[in-house]
Each structure stands twice: as C-alpha cells, then as structure tokens.
Amino acid sequence: MSDANSLRTLRCPNCGAPIEFAPGQSSIHCRFCDSVIENSSEAMTADDHAHVISGSPDTSAGTGAAPGQARRFVIKMRNGAPVVIESAGGAGGTPGALDAQVQSWQSSFGSGGVTSMPMARPQPRRSSWLGCVIWAVLIFAIVGAIPAIIFASSPQAGAFVQQVLSGNIQQALGTASTIGTRIVIGSSGTIVPGANDSPPEAIMLTTQYPASGGASQTRMVAVSTTTRKLLWQSGPLDSKLYDTPILATTDFVFIVNQQQLMALRRTDGTLGWQDTLADKVSLSLCDCVKLVGTRLAVFTDDGTLEVFDTATGKSQWKVSSKASSPRGLYVLGKRLAFMDRNAKTQGVLRAFDVSTGKETSVQPQCASSNQSYTGYGDWTTPLFLSPAGTEFYMVFGSSPVCVQRWDAQSLKMTWSTPWPNDVSASFDSFQPIFSADTMFLPTQSGLLAFALAAGDEHAVFSNPDYTFTLLATHGADVILTARSQRGTTRYAIWAVNGASGDTHWTFDLGENPPMTSGGIVDDNQPMWLAQPATDGLRVVRFQSAADNKSYKLLMDMVNWDTGESAGQKTFPLNLSTIILSAPEWTIWKNDTMWMVINYQLMAFDFGQNKFVYQWP
Numbered sequence: 001m002s003d004a005n006s007l008r009t010l011r012c013p014n015c016g017a018p019i020e021f022a023p024g025q026s027s028i029h030c031r032f033c034d035s036v037i038e039n040s041s042e043a044m045t046a047d048d049h050a051h052v053i054s055g056s057p058d059t060s061a062g063t064g065a066a067p068g069q070a071r072r073f074v075i076k077m078r079n080g081a082p083v084v085i086e087s088a089g090g091a092g093g094t095p096g097a098l099d100a101q102v103q104s105w106q107s108s109f110g111s112g113g114v115t116s117m118p119m120a121r122p123q124p125r126r127s128s129w130l131g132c133v134i135w136a137v138l139i140f141a142i143v144g145a146i147p148a149i150i151f152a153s154s155p156q157a158g159a160f161v162q163q164v165l166s167g168n169i170q171q172a173l174g175t176a177s178t179i180g181t182r183i184v185i186g187s188s189g190t191i192v193p194g195a196n197d198s199p200p201e202a203i204m205l206t207t208q209y210p211a212s213g214g215a216s217q218t219r220m221v222a223v224s225t226t227t228r229k230l231l232w233q234s235g236p237l238d239s240k241l242y243d244t245p246i247l248a249t250t251d252f253v254f255i256v257n258q259q260q261l262m263a264l265r266r267t268d269g270t271l272g273w274q275d276t277l278a279d280k281v282s283l284s285l286c287d288c289v290k291l292v293g294t295r296l297a298v299f300t301d302d303g304t305l306e307v308f309d310t311a312t313g314k315s316q317w318k319v320s321s322k323a324s325s326p327r328g329l330y331v332l333g334k335r336l337a338f339m340d341r342n343a344k345t346q347g348v349l350r351a352f353d354v355s356t357g358k359e360t361s362v363q364p365q366c367a368s369s370n371q372s373y374t375g376y377g378d379w380t381t382p383l384f385l386s387p388a389g390t391e392f393y394m395v396f397g398s399s400p401v402c403v404q405r406w407d408a409q410s411l412k413m414t415w416s417t418p419w420p421n422d423v424s425a426s427f428d429s430f431q432p433i434f435s436a437d438t439m440f441l442p443t444q445s446g447l448l449a450f451a452l453a454a455g456d457e458h459a460v461f462s463n464p465d466y467t468f469t470l471l472a473t474h475g476a477d478v479i480l481t482a483r484s485q486r487g488t489t490r491y492a493i494w495a496v497n498g499a500s501g502d503t504h505w506t507f508d509l510g511e512n513p514p515m516t517s518g519g520i521v522d523d524n525q526p527m528w529l530a531q532p533a534t535d536g537l538r539v540v541r542f543q544s545a546a547d548n549k550s551y552k553l554l555m556d557m558v559n560w561d562t563g564e565s566a567g568q569k570t571f572p573l574n575l576s577t578i579i580l581s582a583p584e585w586t587i588w589k590n591d592t593m594w595m596v597i598n599y600q601l602m603a604f605d606f607g608q609n610k611f612v613y614q615w616p
Contacts, residue, residue, distance in 0.1 A: 012037065013053065013084045014071050036072045038087070044076050051086045052078065180211040183221070183616045184599040187518065187584045191225060191594055192248045195266050199226040202594070202601055202615075203246055203253055206233075215239070220246075220255060220264060223601065225594075228615050232269035245281075245289040247296070249310055254296055256281050256289060261298060263313060273313030278304035288329045290336065292354050297336050299329040305336065307354065317357030321350070323379035330383050332392065332408040335360070339379045347377030347396070351411060362411050364404060366397030369418075375400070384432050386452075393432065393439060395419065403441070403450055403457070415455035423448065423459065435473040438498060442468050445485075447478060449498055461501035468494075469514075472532045474560055477504050479530075479537065481514060493530060493537070495563060505563025507556075512541065521580045526554060531588055536560055538606065540593065542573075544580040551580050553604065569609060573597070 012030040027038040053073075074085045189204035202223045209216045218241050220234040238258045247254045252263040252272055259280050263272040279300035281288050288299035295316065296308045303321035308314065321340045330337045337351040342363070350361045366375040375397030384393040391414065394404045401419035406412065419425070424444035432441050439450045446462030447470075460478070469481040477495040484490045490511055495504040515527040526541040541554040551573040556565035573580075575598045583595035591607040603613035 013073050030070075035070045037084075038072075038074045040074050040076050042076065044078055044083075044085075048074075048076060048085045049078075052083045053086050181208040181217075182211070183208050185584075185596045185601055186242060186599075187596075188244050188246055189585055189587075189596055189601070190246045190248070191587050191589065194224075195250050199224055200589070201225060201231060203248065204596070204601065205241070205244060205246075205255075220253065220269065222253070222266070222269065223615055225603070225613065228613070232267070234264050234269045235271070243283055245283065245287075247289065247291040249291070252310060254289070254291065254310070256298070261296075261308065261313075263310070275308065275313055275315065278302055278306065278318075282325070286326050286328055288326060290329055290331055292331055292334075292336070295354050297329065297354070299326050299338060301325055305329070305338065305352070307336070307357065316355075317352075319350075319352065319357065319359070321379070327380045328382055330385065330392070331389070332385075332411070333389075337383070339377060339381050339383070341379050347379060347381055349377070349383075349411070360411060364394055364396065364406075364413070366400060366402035366404075366416070368400055373399070375402070387434055395441070403455070405452070405455060417450060417455040417457050420448070420457070420459065423462075431470065433470045433473055433478070435478075435498060440470060440473070440478050440498065442470055442480075447480070447496065447501075459501075460498060461496060461503075471530055472537075473498065474532065474537075477560075479532070481530075482506075493539070493558070495560075507537075507539065507558050507563050507565070509539075515542070515582045517582065518584050519582045521582055527582045529586070531593070533557075533591070533606075536566070539565075542580065542582055542597075548578055549576050551575050551577075555606065571604070571610065574611070574614075575600075 012035055014030065014035040026040075027036060030037065072087045074087045075082055076085060077083070184207045186205040186207060189202060191200050191202050194201050202225055204221055204223070206219055206221050207216050208219055216239070218237045218239055220237065222231040222233075223229065224231055238260075241257050244255045244257065248266065251266060253266055253269075255262050255264070256277070257274075259277050260274050261277055262274045264270065265272045277298055277300050279302040281298060282301050286299065290297045291310070294310050296310050297305065298308075299305045301324065303324045303326060304318055305321070306318035307316045309316055321338065323341045326338055328338060332351055334354055335351040336354055337349060340348050340350050342348045346363065348361050348363050350359060352359050364377045364381075367373070377394060377396040381394060381396045384395075385408070386392065389408060391408055392406050394402075394406065396402060397419075400421070402416050403419055404416045405414040407414055423446070425442065426444075430442045432439050434440070434452075437452050439452060440460070441448045441450070443459075443462065445464045445466060445468070447460040447468065448457060449460050450457050463482075465486050466482045466484055468483075471479040471481060471493070473479065474495070476497055476499060478498045480494045480496060482492045482494050488511065491509040491513060493507040493509065495506075496502070497504055509528060512525050512528055515529045519527060521527050521542050521544040523544045523546055526543040528539055528541040531538045531540065535557065537558040537560065539556040539558055543552040543554055545551050553571045553573055555569045555571070556567075558565055577598050581598070583597045586593055586595040588594070592603050592605045592612070594601065594603045594613075596602075601613070601615045602611060604610070605612045
C-alpha cells in the first residue's frame, strides 16, 4: 500500500511557514526566512543527538538566532520517526522537549518511514518582526481575495477565509488557487450525515474550469446542505475520472480514482490513504464497492476481491474469481459474496467472512420434476436481496427455470418454485419488488407473485399490448409503469391489485417518457419520475422551453385510492441554458428531492412547494 502523505509538505522549523519538497528534491530554501532544510538518508551521529530540536517555531526560535535569521536544518530518522537537527550553531532541545516531539511525530507517522512533517499552527513570538511579516501576508491574501468574493461569488472564497483565519495556510493556498473557477457538478454524488452530528453534507465529483483559462481540474467537494458553505475540496484527481462510487464513514470519504482506491479526510478533504487496485472497476456492470463496518471491499474487473481496513487502508485479504468481469458483489449477513464458475463452468455462490476472508460456497441447482435434468446458475446470475437483507432470491435455469429463496446467514435454500413454462421473461434485466408477504416479478407482459413464506406462485395478470416496469407496492396494490407496444408509444402508471390482478386505477402520461439520467428534455415531451409518499404518489416532470429560459418543474400528487391528481402545480426552474437535461442523479430525503441539474445541486421541498437550495 502506498501512503497518502509524503515529505513534500512540512513547516519551516525556523519560522513555521509552509514549504514543499518537490518529488526527488533533497533540500529546499524557505521563501520567508531563507532557512535551508535538507532531507538526509544518512544515519544519525552522536553529535546529531545533541542538536535535535522541536519543529515548533516557539522552541526553535529560542536558540540564540537573531529574529528572522536564516538557519540550516537536516531531517533524519531516529527510532523510526523523523527528527529535525540544527546543523550549524543550533541549540539542542531539552530531553523532555525532545521526547515529547519524538512521541508526537511517532503518533502521527506510526513506525513507518518519513511521510510528512507535523502541520503545527505557526506561533511566531511577539517580539519577532517575522510574525508581523506573516500576518501581513495573511491580510494581503484576504484583501486579494475580496474581489473574487464580490465579483465572482465563488463558493471557495468563504472556505479560503476560514482556512486563513484558522491558520491552515497550506490548505488556504490550495483553495486560493481555485477562487473564481467555474464549478461543474458531475454524475457522481451523494448526501451523507454530517460528521459529529452536524447537518447533512453533499459530497460530489466536480470539474473546475479556471477563470484565467487553462486545463480543467477534477476534484471532490463537500458542501453543507443547510448553509451552502463549501466545507472542503480535494486536491486535483485524474482528469479522466468521470464516475466513482462515493462511500463515507465519520472519518473518511472513499472513492475510486481510476485504479486508485482513495480515502479523503472528512475534516478537510486531504488524502488519508490510498492503494493501487488490481484493476479498474466497471461501475456500469457491477455495484462492486461495498462498505461493511470497518471494512471496505472492492471487486475489480479482473476478478480480484480485496478488502481494506477503513482507518488505515491496510489490505486485510484478497481472493480471485475464476470468471472475470464480475456482475455483482453482495453483502449477505457478515459475508461478502459473488457468483463464480467452477471447473465445469457451473455457477457457484462464493461467500467470504468480512473479517477473515474464510470462504463458504454453495452450488444452487434447479432440478426438473423427474430429475432428468439439473440446471445451474452462472457467474452472471444476479442475487435479489430482501428489504431487510435477511434472505436473498435467485432466478436461473433453463427448462425448468427456478425461483429460489435462500437464507442470507446460513446460505441454505428455503424453497424452490418452478417458473411457469408459458410465461416469458428476461431474467438478467428485471428487478423484483416486495410487499409484506409477497415478492412480485415482472414478466414479458405481466406480473407473477411468489409468497415469501412458502414460495407459492400465481400469475397476477397479463396484457400483451404493454411492457411493465415495477415501481412500488402500496397496500394491496402493485404500482407499475405501463408502456404500450401497439401503435404510438404511450406511457401510464397502473395500480393493480396484487392478489386478484384487477386494475385499481391508471394515471395517463401520454407520450411523455420516464426520466433517463442526463437525457435531453424535449420541448414537447416532459420527462417524468414517480416517488411514493405518505399522502400519494408524486409524479414529477421536467419541462423544457423554446426560449431556453422558461423551464419548469411540474408536480402531480396522485391519490392512492382514486389515481386522480390533486391538481398539477408548476414551479420555474430558474435556469438559463440552451439545452435542458434531466437530472444526472436524484436523492430523496423525506419530502425533499435533491438533484443535480444543469450541473448544479438543487433541492425542491414538496412540503413547502418551493426550491430551497442551489449550489454553486
């Protein structure tokens, strides 16, 4: 594993100013006091031990050197930790100060090699003119940022000022370089609980375009969902990074930057640790990054499953599948699982203890009624987890096809029911939905129901003029999207009784298609999405406009009992763009829909019937 830090970042032991070592550079001059800091690989000498000093400006300044006078230092290793040595005329630290400094650095670096020097806040002496110089620089930086704050309304400006005032100069310099940039939010984002009981945060992948021109930069950002404050942004990431899973603990945000697994600190977005994966992860094929307690699992395209400790990034264990291009990684109780193949190319479910990597495997089988034929799953066979995650379901085989329920803890099959021979379905593309006692599966032109307790099956209904997509269940009804297959393509939402198959109600959507992420919204055909709520089914539409300004959000609240709208409400999107694209992603939090539309994060509160948030 490669460490997140390097010796490139430290503070001058003389004045406390931030300095950086370029890659491969062995010495550097402090630009504020002109001191020389050298990184040496030589062993410490007896004389060195007498000249080890604290890295704090308070203690290092009290060595007899004139205020602001340049001095020379050498960094060497002592007991597995880096120490600073005054190499010419410096004073040795007292044993107590020396031990305290070594312990401080050991707690920061562990027992490994040199990674970074302590980022102590500069504390210049009151009597030193150097302190005035440093504060003058800070004031100048703040004053210089004012035009950007006023004229560019940059979200980075507030973060910059806060970083300067709190003494995080190195981070402030990085933020200052991005003030005035145009921020474009991409297709990866999530909303997570704030650290230490603070308000929720939106964590998003962005592309930033400098106001002065030049190459764009890809960065992760975190933004408060209440104050619109930019909480932090990462350093530049791979420019080819367009999509990544985003998972978070209270301490870190985890992303996959091409072939790099990265942990960013939630306090400031700096790199906590990173590791190089065996291969890339194709997110369009597999939900292959899972956070399970204190473990982070990644299943790469070459079939390598590797598990890392979330705090340290240390690899805990890894295994390889026989089949490449994995199609699914699942959490079954305290196990990680995926479908694989054995030597006979038959499907095998392999499950691994999250902590130890100990393997348990089972081979799901689908036998014909007369035992003349036995079918097997394949490495592409999906697992469907119940809402509680206590059991999972599989559909596989060929003449017959079996629907099976398995216990997620014991990996034992509970029941197996044959799929009706006269009912067609695409088993690799459908998704079931669940009520309290039934699992519903879509067919080519209808719906099947399987009792959760014993697996009893019955056909709910069939209509060859339509194809159906399952949306939700509500009471005794199954809510579906119906797409007509005869004549002009039309759409509607149906509520069908899950027991009798009777159509309870329909809500007509005409030729308006369901929303596709990032799809272009035609002027005459608003895209829509449906979201269940306590008092009805919300049908939200996005409508374009020929003048490129009068874009709208339309909302119908469809009554659960009657299927009738309470009356369509219209709200301006307040966007100005040549092409209106549907949201890249949407997340519902209670009555609020968070979405990225026109490269901005927006939130619409349906309780207040208004937009309540927009960033940047």
